[in-house]
Amino acid sequence: MHDEYVISANLSGIEEIWLAGKTSNVESGQVILYNPGTIQTSRFDNKDVEFISIHPPQSVLKKFGRGR
Helix, strand or coil: CCCCCEEEEEEECCEEEEECCEEEEECCCCEEEECCCCCEEEEECCCCCEEEEECCCHHHHHHHHCCC
């Protein structure tokens, strides 16, 4: 669980994710957003997996939402 948002892009491989009570596969080229306070777990396939994640604080995204 994170206090901030998580924006994650899967660059290669497959991530099996459990998020908010549901299990899904995140495949290469997909992007996912986790809301603050959401409980999640991940499991990756046996192939090479590459992903990048950023963790912007809630305050940063709230400023974008207000147009500032």
